[in-house]
Amino acid sequence: MKGYDMAGSEKTVRVLEKVHKANDLLAEENRGFFAERRLFVVNVLGSPGCGKTTLIDATRRGLEGIAVAVIEGDVAGDVDARHFAEQGVPAIQINTGGGCHLDAAMVKQAVADLAAPDDSAVFIENVGNLICTSGFDLGEGLRVLCLSTPEGDDKPLKYPGIFRGADALVITKSELAEYVGFRFDDVKKRASLLNEELPVFEVSAKTGDGMEPWCRWLAAKMRD
Numbered sequence: 001m002k003g004y005d006m007a008g009s010e011k012t013v014r015v016l017e018k019v020h021k022a023n024d025l026l027a028e029e030n031r032g033f034f035a036e037r038r039l040f041v042v043n044v045l046g047s048p049g050c051g052k053t054t055l056i057d058a059t060r061r062g063l064e065g066i067a068v069a070v071i072e073g074d075v076a077g078d079v080d081a082r083h084f085a086e087q088g089v090p091a092i093q094i095n096t097g098g099g100c101h102l103d104a105a106m107v108k109q110a111v112a113d114l115a116a117p118d119d120s121a122v123f124i125e126n127v128g129n130l131i132c133t134s135g136f137d138l139g140e141g142l143r144v145l146c147l148s149t150p151e152g153d154d155k156p157l158k159y160p161g162i163f164r165g166a167d168a169l170v171i172t173k174s175e176l177a178e179y180v181g182f183r184f185d186d187v188k189k190r191a192s193l194l195n196e197e198l199p200v201f202e203v204s205a206k207t208g209d210g211m212e213p214w215c216r217w218l219a220a221k222m223r224d
């Protein structure tokens with residue numbers, strides 16, 4: 001079968017390298033700031049609508065005794081940040097104005113404005129996207145990829161980069177798997193070929209299934 005190589009020109013590659021270098025420097029600054037403040041920062045990635053906000057919300061309820069703050073990334077609007085703010089959770093909305101991912105500079109500004117007490121867990125909900133979000137280090141301590149069952153179990157085959165860079169895979173909307181023909185074993189096999197040690201969790205934020213082991217694992221990471 002014929003394949004088309006859509007890789008960019010040499011000039012494009014050089015510009016992208018500069019962008020990534022500048023981002024990496026700022027990400028390191030963020031990491032230093034997070035360490036000083038003892039903030040445990042989790043970058044949450046996944047497609048639009050895969051359940052990132054719902055998972056963060058259910059997770060913060062499961063993390064008993066841990067203060068949580070949220071940075072929300074969306075192209076437009078403040079629906080997700082408002083959702084948390086209305087419940088008394090410190091929350092800041094970043095609008096990328098069309099950009100398909102957050103970068104370290106955006107997070108640096110947001111976290112400076114975020115009223116997160118020291119020792120908090122800070123969840124950064126990235127823009128819904130399985131491609132560019134994985135290329136930008138934000139200075140996070142943990143990168144969590146959400147994949148919802150209606151998206152299909154073939155996603156590791158199509159978006160390998162984001163599976164390679166993840167520290168954990170959370171399969172969301174697990175209670176819908178039987179209706180959409182999602183095969184957990186297939187996705188686990190495919191993901192492990194890209195990222196051998198990737199921990200995988202099956203959760204339904206709606207029914208609460210699987211939330212307990214996921215929150216326990218996350219809380220242990222925070223204590224490490």
Ligand SMILES: Nc1nc2c(ncn2[C@@H]2O[C@H](COP(=O)(O)OP(=O)(O)OP(=O)(O)O)[C@@H](O)[C@H]2O)c(=O)[nH]1
Nearest residue numbers: 047048049050051052053054128172173204205206
């Ligand atoms: N059945 C089911 N629906 C869920 C679950 N988690 C989230 N949803 C629904 O999926 C839809 C999208 O959830 P969100 O949490 O807003 O998804 P998101 O990834 O934050 O979406 P964007 O921020 O728009 O990218 C909502 O209608 C949720 O109620 C789940 O575990 N089971």
Ligand SMILES: [Mg+2]
Nearest residue numbers: 052053080125
């Ligand atoms: Mg959301």
